[in-house]
Amino acid sequence: MMMMMMMDGRDSPARPTVCVTGATGYIGSWLVRSLLQRGYRVHATARDTGRRSLFSPSFHTLTPIPRRHLETTDKAAKLPLSSSSEGSDRLSVFRADLREEGSFDEAVRGCVALFHVAASMDFDASAQQNIEDRVRSEILEPAVRGTINVLQACIRSETVKRVVFTSSVSTITAKDDTGNWRAVVDESSTTPTDVVWNSKPRGWILQVYVLSKLLTEEKAFEFAEAKGIELVSIVPPTVAGPFLTPSVPASVRVLLSPITGDPVLYPVLVSVNSRLGSVPLAHIEDICDAHIFLMENADAKGRYLCSPGSYSIPQLADLMSLEYPSFSSERFRMEFHDSIPSVISSNRLKSLGFEFKHDVREIVKQSVNCCMNCGFLS
Numbered sequence: 001m002m003m004m005m006m007m008d009g010r011d012s013p014a015r016p017t018v019c020v021t022g023a024t025g026y027i028g029s030w031l032v033r034s035l036l037q038r039g040y041r042v043h044a045t046a047r048d049t050g051r052r053s054l055f056s057p058s059f060h061t062l063t064p065i066p067r068r069h070l071e072t073t074d075k076a077a078k079l080p081l082s083s084s085s086e087g088s089d090r091l092s093v094f095r096a097d098l099r100e101e102g103s104f105d106e107a108v109r110g111c112v113a114l115f116h117v118a119a120s121m122d123f124d125a126s127a128q129q130n131i132e133d134r135v136r137s138e139i140l141e142p143a144v145r146g147t148i149n150v151l152q153a154c155i156r157s158e159t160v161k162r163v164v165f166t167s168s169v170s171t172i173t174a175k176d177d178t179g180n181w182r183a184v185v186d187e188s189s190t191t192p193t194d195v196v197w198n199s200k201p202r203g204w205i206l207q208v209y210v211l212s213k214l215l216t217e218e219k220a221f222e223f224a225e226a227k228g229i230e231l232v233s234i235v236p237p238t239v240a241g242p243f244l245t246p247s248v249p250a251s252v253r254v255l256l257s258p259i260t261g262d263p264v265l266y267p268v269l270v271s272v273n274s275r276l277g278s279v280p281l282a283h284i285e286d287i288c289d290a291h292i293f294l295m296e297n298a299d300a301k302g303r304y305l306c307s308p309g310s311y312s313i314p315q316l317a318d319l320m321s322l323e324y325p326s327f328s329s330e331r332f333r334m335e336f337h338d339s340i341p342s343v344i345s346s347n348r349l350k351s352l353g354f355e356f357k358h359d360v361r362e363i364v365k366q367s368v369n370c371c372m373n374c375g376f377l378s
């Protein structure tokens with residue numbers, strides 16, 4: 001394992017410091033908590049450390065930041081934790097923005113590893129003029145520059161040994177070069193960038209996301225190889241389950257869109273189903289455990305798809321109706337034709353020794369229940 005142990009003041013082994021970008025988001029906030037629970041010191045980055053609450057107090061994790069604390073500290077604001085939260089004294093929050101060069105230097109200083117979770121999705125696709133040029137100059141180039149900024153900060157730190165990059169299953173397709181379904185889909189089944197550029201009917205928002213994930217990951221691997229940083233990439237599918245964020249995360253809303261009928265997010269679910277033949281899922285706890293597993297495991301190299309299972313939309317709708325009886329799943333069975341979906345394989349990750357704790361049924365169950373508890377589903 002790459003991680004070294006240090007002794008803290010009480011002569012017990014203390015883990016070193018790691019950095020998490022995008023710590024206010026769904027995956028980032030859970031990852032910070034998981035790392036603190038394991039004893040790591042965490043430097044979390046956020047664009048706005050002045051937010052009233054970076055993490056929701058309702059999940060017994062981090063309490064809102066007192067105003068006076070925010071006013072007296074800037075880049076290294078420490079978040080106080082509630083008494084039930086583990087490791088509050090080992091967390092520091094740094095202001096950093098992917099669009100600002102050098103922005104991550106302070107957060108990365110003294111860290112042995114970095115989790116690059118942050119990704120920008122600020123894009124207004126309503127304007128139709130020069131959209132391709134705008135996508136390149138306003139989204140893709142800044143996204144790549146942002147990732148390189150983070151990696152340059154790692155090099156300048158002279159302490160970061162490994163970077164775990166959060167990719168996305170949106171970079172993967174179940175169709176082979178001839179348009180036929182692959183029997184097995186894994187992390188090597190990457191969608192070629194030119195295919196994404198040419199598939200405009202799927203809509204710009206989705207395309208921009210896919211392109212930005214494809215390009216940032218590709219450039220990150222190139223840069224890491226050239227500069228001698230160990231970079232490992234995790235490829236999450238739709239992530240769901242409980243959440244620490246103050247609002248319901250987008251991916252949980254995508255999963256539950258058959259119930260809510262969300263006109264923007266349901267097409268996203270349909271698009272995953274049509275690209276992969278089914279919808280692979282992962283529980284938030286497993287995704288964060290896998291991030292840490294890949295950081296700690298010296299043998300980890302390249303990309304790792306991380307999903308315990310994949311169900312078609314009608315199968316997911318059936319599971320949802322079990323948990324949420326007022327919802328009828330019948331129409332989804334009519335809407336989608338029977339097909340033999342590709343196997344979505346996480347064997348590469350499992351062969352390295354990773355074990356999933358939650359299956360698809362559990363993910364759907366917990367997502368529905370959490371959303372009922374917080375009032376998102378009535």
Ligand SMILES: NC(=O)c1ccc[n+]([C@@H]2O[C@H](COP(=O)([O-])OP(=O)(O)OC[C@H]3O[C@@H](n4cnc5c(N)ncnc54)[C@H](OP(=O)(O)O)[C@@H]3O)[C@@H](O)[C@H]2O)c1
Nearest residue numbers: 022024025026027047097098118119120168236238239251
């Ligand atoms: N959730 C999923 O199902 C899923 C699936 C596959 C891959 N992923 C990947 O996992 C990562 C996290 O996803 P998520 O679901 O946790 O998303 P999220 O909740 O929207 O979080 C995104 C994070 O990125 C930060 N960010 C955005 N623009 C930034 C910028 N310019 N500079 C610095 N930070 C910026 C956000 O910070 P602010 O609070 O400042 O906006 C936020 O903390 C992303 O890379 C995403 O592509 C997620």
